[in-house]
Amino acid sequence: xxxxxxxxxxxxxxxxxxxxxxxxxxxxxxxxxxxxxxxxxxxxxxxxxxxxxxxxxxxxxxxxxxxxxxxxxxxxxxxxxxxxxxxxxxxxxxxxxxxxxxxxxxxxxxxxxxxxxxxxxxxxxxxxxxxxxxxxxxxxxxxxxxxxxxxxxxxxxxxxxxxxxxxxxxxxxxxxxxxxxxxxxxxxxxxxxxxxxxxxxxxxxxxxxxxxxxxxxxxxxxxxxxxxx
DNA sequence: GCGACAG
DNA sequence: ATCTTGTCGC
Numbered sequence: 228x229x230x231x232x233x234x235x236x237x238x239x240x241x242x243x244x245x246x247x248x249x250x251x252x253x254x255x256x257x258x259x260x261x262x263x264x265x266x267x268x269x270x271x272x273x274x275x276x277x278x279x280x281x282x283x284x285x286x287x288x289x290x291x292x293x294x295x296x297x298x299x300x301x302x303x304x305x306x307x308x309x310x311x312x313x314x315x316x317x318x319x320x321x322x323x324x325x326x327x328x329x330x331x332x333x334x335x336x337x338x339x340x341x342x343x344x345x346x347x348x349x350x351x352x353x354x355x356x357x358x359x360x361x362x363x364x365x366x367x368x369x370x371x372x373x374x375x376x377x378x379x380x381x382x383x384x385x386x387x388x389x390x391x392x393x394x395x396x397x398x399x400x401x402x403x404x405x406x407x408x409x410x411x412x413x414x415x416x417x418x419x420x421x422x423x424x425x426x427x428x429x430x431x432x433x434x435x436x437x438x439x440x441x442x443x444x445x446x447x448x449x450x451x452x453x454x455x456x
Numbered sequence: 457g458c459g460a461c462a463g
Numbered sequence: 464a465t466c467t468t469g470t471c472g473c
Contacts, residue, residue, distance in 0.1 A: 306461090307462070340462085365462065
């Protein structure tokens, strides 16, 4: 049984979903800056609080050139399938603090690989007006479709196909390590999303550098914050 | 009642 | 996401 708020959220997302375009809106050589976004949560008394962090990476040198973060109260509960409504307010606030203007944004979560093709990466693209990619660490099952484990070598992937449409990919970024789930956010195609993701993998993590750095930074700030009380 | 369930 | 120690493996 779906709650009233879920019905409202469904309406918002189905309106937006008609505008999704899974084609590159850029030339590969024009990608200079790529941002990664992540959040960490904790409790402060009765309130739920989160830290959002955005890391901007120079695609040519693979170095982080800017890190911005923001802490604020979160008032939307987590509901599987509605993550964007919980995280988008903080994300948009944090983006305002950036002095660089990324050409592409990667999110911790799904994009097109979602019941309404509107995971956080896709939903956020409409607010940011930027190409986006979804990077999830675990699989969100849709219509009872399981993913097929890719073979055990770097770069191996299997398509996640639902109703004859590719929703996303299980991608192996390291040997002997669980795959990640890559999906288009918006204004990008799945092959390009896969290629860029693989280019941003180093030995430290199965996640691409921008998302990994945002994850580390968000937890660093959280530790420093909870140590204060 | 039980299992599923991005983060 | 978060609560948590040691431990097995490359």
